[in-house]
Amino acid sequence: xxxxxxxxxxxxxxxxxxxxxxxxASATRVTGIDESxxxxxxxxxPFRVDTxxxxxxVVPKVEILDSSLNKINYGAREITPGIxxxxxxxxxxxxxxxxxxxxxxxxPGAPFAINVKEPIDTSKLRIYGPGVDGPVYSKEPxxxxxxxxxxxxxAVEVALSDDxxxxxxxxxxxxxxxxxxxxxxxxxx
Numbered sequence: 001x002x003x004x005x006x007x008x009x010x011x012x013x014x015x016x017x018x019x020x021x022x023x024x025a026s027a028t029r030v031t032g033i034d035e036s037x038x039x040x041x042x043x044x045x046p047f048r049v050d051t052x053x054x055x056x057x058v059v060p061k062v063e064i065l066d067s068s069l070n071k072i073n074y075g076a077r078e079i080t081p082g083i084x085x086x087x088x089x090x091x092x093x094x095x096x097x098x099x100x101x102x103x104x105x106x107x108p109g110a111p112f113a114i115n116v117k118e119p120i121d122t123s124k125l126r127i128y129g130p131g132v133d134g135p136v137y138s139k140e141p142x143x144x145x146x147x148x149x150x151x152x153x154x155a156v157e158v159a160l161s162d163d164x165x166x167x168x169x170x171x172x173x174x175x176x177x178x179x180x181x182x183x184x185x186x187x188x189x
Contacts, residue, residue, distance in 0.1 A: 017104060019103075020056070020103050022055045022056065023054060023055050023056055023058070023102070023103045023105075024053065024054050024055045025054060025101070025102040025103050025105035025106075025107070026105075026108055027051075027053035027054050027055070028049065028050070028051055028053075028054055028060065028100065028102045028107035028108065029049070029050040029053075029107075029108075030047060030048070030049050030050075030100050030107050030108075030109060030110065030112070031047065031048050031050070032046055032047035032048050033045075033047045033098060033112045033114065034114075035112055035113060035114055037114070038115045038116070038117050039090065039114055039115065039116045039117070040116065040117060040118070040119045041090055041091060041092065041093050041116055041117070041118055041119055042089060042090075042091075042119060043089065043090070043119075044087050044088075044089050045087060045088055045089070045090065045114070046085065046086070046087040047085075047086055047087070047098070048079075048083060048084065048085050048086070049062070049083070049084045049086065049100055049107065050082060050083050050084075051082045051083075051084070051102055052081070052082035052083065054082075054102055054103075056103075057081070057082070058102050058103060059078075059084070060084060060100050060101065060102050060107070061099075061100070061101045061102070061104075062074065062076065062086055062098070062099070062100050063098075063099045064088055064096060064097070064098050064099075065096065065097045065099075066090075066092055066094050066095075066096055067094040067095045067096070068094070072088050072090070072096065073088065074086050074087060074088035075087045075088070090116040092116065093116050093117050093118045093153075094116060095113055095114070095115055095116070096113070096114050096116055097111045097112065097113050097114075098110070098111060098112040098114065099111040099112075100112075117153055118152050118153055119152060120148075120151050120152045120153075121150075121151050121152055122151065124148075124150040124151040124152075125146060125147065125148055125151050126145075126146070126147035126150075127144060127145070127146050127147075128144065128145055128147075129142075129143055129144030129145045130142050130143065130144065131143050131144035131182065131183075131184065132144045136186055137186075138186050138187060138188050138189045139185060139186070139187065140185065140186075141183060141184070141185045142183070142184065142185070142186075143181055143182060143183045143184075144181075144182050145179055145180070145181055145182070146158070146179060146180045146182060147178065147179045148178050148179065148180065149177070149178030149179065156172070156180050158170055158172050158180070158182055160182075160184060162186065162187070162188060164188075166187075168184050168185075168186060168187070169184065169185075170182055170183070170184045171183040171184070
């Protein structure tokens with residue numbers, strides 16, 4: 001026996017069922033979900049489930065939950081026999097889990113965990129300083145500031161090119177207060 005207290009809600013009861021002969025749930029393919037990507041509140045998230053190689057005409061079971069285990073509504077349609085398209089729109093900036101199963105067996109990789117963040121309001125970015133207000137002289141270091149404190153959470157990505165489309169090397173410094181200092185040297189006028 002275990003000397004420590006029981007785990008919450010234990011013992012766990014599992015339902016064991018007989019496998020469906022000929023059903024190859026492991027052949028299910030889920031595409032369109034990128035667990036390394038951060039999605040945005042209000043952004044439609046589409047994905048597809050392909051069951052053509054499962055051995056039967058089956059409709060996958062999909063369940064989408066937020067971090068509080070609330071079920072999230074989603075749209076679904078069969079676009080061709082055995083290929084199903086799903087989409088949902090997250091309403092909260094929390095982790096979401098997408099579970100896909102066929103014949104009560106999870107699809108390979110399921111459940112899929114995705115992160116959702118609040119959108120950035122680019123109209124609330126303030127960009128100022130000698131590197132954008134000018135004058136800027138070639139081969140002389142300059143800088144400008146991006147104030148993102150009112151724009152919402154998220155990463156700032158900065159790219160700069162000269163009038164001929166050539167990339168300008170940048171140093172982006174996080175000021176740890178919601179603002180960023182961008183330093184660069186223009187190589188030609």
